[in-house]
Every structure is written in structure tokens, then in C-alpha cells.
Amino acid sequence: MFSADLVTELEEIRGRFPYPKAAMVPVLRRVQEEKGWLDGETQAWVAEFLSVESIEVHEVVSFYPMLYGQPVGKHVVHVCRTLSCDVCGGKELWKHLEKKLGVGRNGTTADGRFTLRAAECLASCGTAPVMLIDNERHENVGPADADKLLEATS
Ligand code: FES
Numbered sequence: 001m002f003s004a005d006l007v008t009e010l011e012e013i014r015g016r017f018p019y020p021k022a023a024m025v026p027v028l029r030r031v032q033e034e035k036g037w038l039d040g041e042t043q044a045w046v047a048e049f050l051s052v053e054s055i056e057v058h059e060v061v062s063f064y065p066m067l068y069g070q071p072v073g074k075h076v077v078h079v080c081r082t083l084s085c086d087v088c089g090g091k092e093l094w095k096h097l098e099k100k101l102g103v104g105r106n107g108t109t110a111d112g113r114f115t116l117r118a119a120e121c122l123a124s125c126g127t128a129p130v131m132l133i134d135n136e137r138h139e140n141v142g143p144a145d146a147d148k149l150l151e152a153t154s
Contacts, residue, residue, distance in 0.1 A: 001045050006034060010049065020050040028067055037068040065119055073108040074114040075153050077101075078132040080141050081118040084125035087103045089142060094118075096143035100150070114150070 002010070011025055017023040027046055032038055038046075038061050047054040061069045065078065079085075079094050101109050101116055107117040127139035131146065133153055134136045141149070 001041070002031070002034065006030075007012070014050065021052050021056070024050055024052070024057065025064065025067075028057070028061065032067060037071050043069075051075075065117060070106070071108070073112050075113060075134055076115045076117060076132075078117050078119035078122070080120070080122045080128070080130045082121040082125075085128040085130055088128035090129035093131065093141060093143060093146060097146060100147065114153075 010030060013026050013030060014020050014023040024046070027050065027081055028038060031042060031046060043057045043061060044054050047057045050057075058069070060136065061067045068076070077097065079097060081094065083145065085093075097116055100106055101107070103109055103113055103114075103116050105116065105118055116127055122132065122137060124130045124139055129141050131138050131141050131149075133149055138145070138149055
């Protein structure tokens with residue numbers, strides 16, 4: 001399923017932990033980088049690789065918002081929907097992005113470019129509202145800032 005180089009890299013990641021199951025999140029993140037999202041076949045492969053049950057992998061994938069159990073667009077936009085952001089412009093930012101992208105929560109634009117997802121606190125409440133584009137955090141984001149950020153995302 002994966003190249004020999006990637007399997008070697010995953011074995012190295014697994015080896016950093018005292019037991020294989022403890023490596024689940026970093027292994028899933030690395031595999032997700034490779035495949036874009038974590039389909040059932042991939043989750044089953046990871047389960048075997050880490051000597052755990054498939055349901056354990058599925059539980060982790062469905063718990064963490066940064067792991068994708070469904071297909072996503074080329075870029076994933078997360079908007080913080082926790083209280084500090086929500087009361088400091090996050091609601092408006094969310095509504096703006098829904099309208100601009102023409103999608104709702106977990107929706108992907110028709111061109112496959114962006115998926116819009118809600119996030120819990122992104123650990124930067126003092127600079128609310130906060131959003132991520134892929135893994136890059138952006139703070140004090142108003143609607144106009146979001147437009148510029150999306151335009152700059154290739
Ligand atoms: S509430 Fe949004 S970063 Fe903490």
C-alpha cells in the first residue's frame with residue numbers, strides 16, 4: 001500500500017514510542033499527509049501495523065478533528081468555534097466563509113480546493129478569531145483577511 005521508504009519512516013516513528021499503539025496519532029498524521037485522508041483500507045493497514053484492532057484506529061480518527069475520515073479538498077480550513085473566538089468575530093468569520101466557499105460544515109468546494117471545518121480552541125484565544133489553513137495558524141482574522149488568505153493559498 002505504501003512505498004518502502006514510507007514504511008521505513010513509519011517504522012522509525014513507531015520505534016520512538018514505548019509500545020506501538022502509542023504511535024497511533026503521529027503514524028496516522030504521516031499517512032494522511034501521503035494519502036490526503038484516512039479511508040477504511042488505510043485505517044485497517046495502520047491497525048495491523050500497530051498491532052491494534054481496526055476499531056481503535058477508527059475511534060482515534062473520528063475523535064481528532066485534524067484526522068480526516070472522509071475525503072477533503074486540497075486545502076483544509078479550520079475555523080475555531082470555541083467561545084473566545086465566537087464572541088470576538090468568529091461567528092461572522094464562519095458565516096462569511098460559508099457564503100464565500102458555498103459550503104457548510106465539513107463541506108468541500110465544487111472545485112475540490114477547500115474543505116471548511118470547525119475546530120475547538122486552537123490555543124490562541126487572545127488573538128481571536130483564529131483559523132488554520134492546512135497546518136498554518138492565522139490570528140485576528142476578519143472576513144477581508146480570510147479572503148486574502150484564501151486567495152494566497154494555491
Ligand atoms: S477560543 Fe479560539 S483559539 Fe481559543
